[in-house]
Every structure is written in C-alpha cells, then in structure tokens.
Amino acid sequence: MAKSGSPAEMATRTNSSRGRNTSSFPKNMPRFPQSISTKGSQHWLQKLAGVNRDLTDSVASAIGTAPPSLEWLSPLPTDDYAEYRDDDFVARLNVELRKPLKDFWPRNGPQWDGLARSGRKVALIEAKSHLDELASPRCGAGHKSFVRISRSMLETQMYMSVTPKIDWTGTGYQYANRIAHLYFLRHLNDIDAHMVFVYFANDPTVRKPVSESQWDGAIRFMDVLLGIRRNRLSTFIHHVVIDVSRKETDNPMHGSGEAKRI
Numbered sequence: 669m670a671k672s673g674s675p676a677e678m679a680t681r682t683n684s685s686r687g688r689n690t691s692s693f694p695k696n697m698p699r700f701p702q703s704i705s706t707k708g709s710q711h712w713l714q715k716l717a718g719v720n721r722d723l724t725d726s727v728a729s730a731i732g733t734a735p736p737s738l739e740w741l742s743p744l745p746t747d748d749y750a751e752y753r754d755d756d757f758v759a760r761l762n763v764e765l766r767k768p769l770k771d772f773w774p775r776n777g778p779q780w781d782g783l784a785r786s787g788r789k790v791a792l793i794e795a796k797s798h799l800d801e802l803a804s805p806r807c808g809a810g811h812k813s814f815v816r817i818s819r820s821m822l823e824t825q826m827y828m829s830v831t832p833k834i835d836w837t838g839t840g841y842q843y844a845n846r847i848a849h850l851y852f853l854r855h856l857n858d859i860d861a862h863m864v865f866v867y868f869a870n871d872p873t874v875r876k877p878v879s880e881s882q883w884d885g886a887i888r889f890m891d892v893l894l895g896i897r898r899n900r901l902s903t904f905i906h907h908v909v910i911d912v913s914r915k916e917t918d919n920p921m922h923g924s925g926e927a928k929r930i
Contacts, residue, residue, distance in 0.1 A: 698756035700779060701748035707873040709795035712912055713782055713866070714749050717742075722910055723866070727793070730906035731862040733786035741783040753779040761790045767856045772820050774813035778845055782866075789860045790853070794846050797871040799878055802886055804842035817845070824851040828899035840893050847894075850901060864906045870913035880909050 705711040716723045718740035728735040741760050743749040752760045755769060757780050769777070782793030796802065809817055814837070821836040821844065828851070830836075836844040846863055853861035867883045878886075887907050891897045896905075 698752060698754040700751045700753070702743060702751060704749065708871065709781065709797040709801070709866075709868055711873055712797065712868045712871070712910070713793070713795045714743050714745075716910070717782055717784075718744065723908075726908040726910065727784060727791060727864055727866070727906075728786065730864055730908055731786065731789050731791050733789055737786045738791075739785055741785060742780065743782060751779050751781060752783060753777055757783060761785060763790060763853070763857070763859050765857050765859075767852070769852070772816075772852050772856065773845075773849070774809065774816050778842075778849060789862065791862045791864050792846065792850065792853075793864050793866060794843075795866045795868065797868045797878070798874050798876055799882070799886055802840070802843060802890055804840060806839065807837040807841045807845075820848055820852070821845070824848040825895075827851055827855060828896060828901055830895040830899065834893075834895045836894065840890060843890055844894055847896065847901065847905065850904060854901065854904060862904050862906060863901075864908060867907065867909045869909050869911045872913060877913075880911065883907075883909050 702710070702714070705714055718724070721735075724738055724740075725735045728738040731738075742752055754775055754777055757778075758765060758769060760783055762785070780792055781795040782791075784791040784793065807814060807817055818837055822832055824830075824847065825832055825834070825836060828847075836848075846865075850861055850863040853859040865887075867878070867887075869878060869880045869883055871877045896902075
C-alpha cells in the first residue's frame with residue numbers, strides 16, 4: 669500500500685482505493701488503528717494475514733523459517749487492524765536498537781502495512797494491488813527532514829553500491845525508503861530483518877487488476893530504476909505474488925497453490 673510519512677506524501681494517499689478514511693486519525697500517532705477495508709491491498713492483508721496458508725507459507729519461506737513459527741504482529745483484528753510507524757513499529761517487533769531511529773529518519777516515517785517475526789527474524793511487509801502504488805511521488809518532507817532523509821538514503825546507496833546519481837528521493841521514493849529501513853535494521857542495528865513486498869495479483873476489488881506477469885515486469889523495472897538489481901541486501905529483499913482472483917469465495921484459511929515467490 670502506498671503510504672509514507674512526509675506531509676506532502678500523506679496528502680497523496682489514495683484512501684478511496686483502499687476502502688477507508690484516515691482523516692480522523694491524529695497525524696503524529698505512530699499506531700494507526702484501521703477500519704475494515706473492502707478494496708485493494710489493505711483489504712487482502714487484513715483478510716489473509718495470520719489465517720491464509722498461501723500468504724503465511726510464502727512469507728515464512730521468503731525469510732527462511734517454518735510457517736508454524738511465523739507470528740503476525742500486524743495487521744490483526746484483535747489490534748484494530750493497526751499499522752505502525754516510527755518507534756512503535758520497533759516496539760511492535762520487540763527488537764532493541766543500538767542506533768536510535770530518530771538519528772536515521774525523521775518523525776512520520778514509513779507506516780508499515782504488516783509486521784511479522786519468527787524467533788530472531790523480523791519481517792517488514794509492504795503490500796500492493798495495483799501498479800500505481802509502485803510509482804510513488806517524490807519525497808515531500810520539509811527542509812530539515814529532507815536533509816536527514818537524503819543523508820540516510822545516500823548512506824544506504826553507498827552500502828549497496830548504488831551510484832549516488834540515482835535519486836532515491838524522486839520517483840519510487842516509497843519503495844526506496846522501505847529498503848533504507850531494512851539497511852537501518854540489518855546493518856546499523858544487527859537485526860535479522862527482511863523486507864517482504866507482497867503483490868496481490870488479479871485483484872477483483874480494484875479497477876485495474878494486475879496479472880502475475882505484469883508484477884514480474886514492474887518489479888524488474890523498479891530494480892533498474894533504483895539501481896538495485898544485485899546488491900548487498902538482495903538476499904533480504906523478497907517479492908511474493910499472491911493470486912487473489914478466487915479468494916473472495918474461497919475459505920481464507922486454506923491455500924490453493926496460488927502463491928509465487930520472485
């Protein structure tokens with residue numbers, strides 16, 4: 669789901685495509701309770717997280733753990749389907765930082781679609797149902813925040829051997845800032861973190877459903893755009909495609925062989 673923390677970017681959220689309205693939520697609240705969504709990636713993540721075998725098996729396999737040991741931390745019906753950001757996402761993962769998040773990223777950072785863990789492994793989940801969610805706008809942070817974001821982006825790019833000529837604060841910023849947070853957890857804090865992008869294929873709840881092959885092409889495009897086709901974090905960046913064309917009628921607790929890892 670295309671969400672990010674800067675004021676300009678929060679104004680661009682396509683809430684109607686996700687079936688909910690966040691206008692009543694406090695802007696600086698790091699825990700965001702959600703209403704039940706009826707459309708798009710938020711709908712599917714709320715419906716499938718923690719109960720659907722395809723999704724759980726795919727995420728567990730991606731991060732290298734057994735499905736029964738994977739614990740979904742967000743979104744959960746018992747937690748108001750809440751999404752987390754800033755220090756609250758760190759607390760939700762139950763990890764200890766040696767480098768404070770505030771030194772790496774300003775307040776109102778990424779709002780995570782989902783969080784999960786298995787033993788010492790933690791998973792950051794970003795979910796998408798349509799291609800427009802990949803083409804996020806430029807970073808719209810104020811000057812002070814933008815300086816810190818740019819510095820952390822360049823630091824991440826240097827670690828990943830990505831040329832600084834590629835502007836990670838431009839098109840694709842949302843995708844890039846998720847990877848920057850993976851770098852923050854893994855490299856700066858020695859946490860066994862994984863970034864899992866979940867793509868819902870053939871989604872009947874959106875206006876332009878995306879096929880598996882279209883997602884394959886879009887993922888390759890983003891890797892080229894950001895210069896990350898092969899890098900030091902590749903092993904910990906995962907792409908999972910879930911075909912949801914029949915899951916509105918299927919029992920969500922059961923899988924049907926419709927998941928694909930890329």
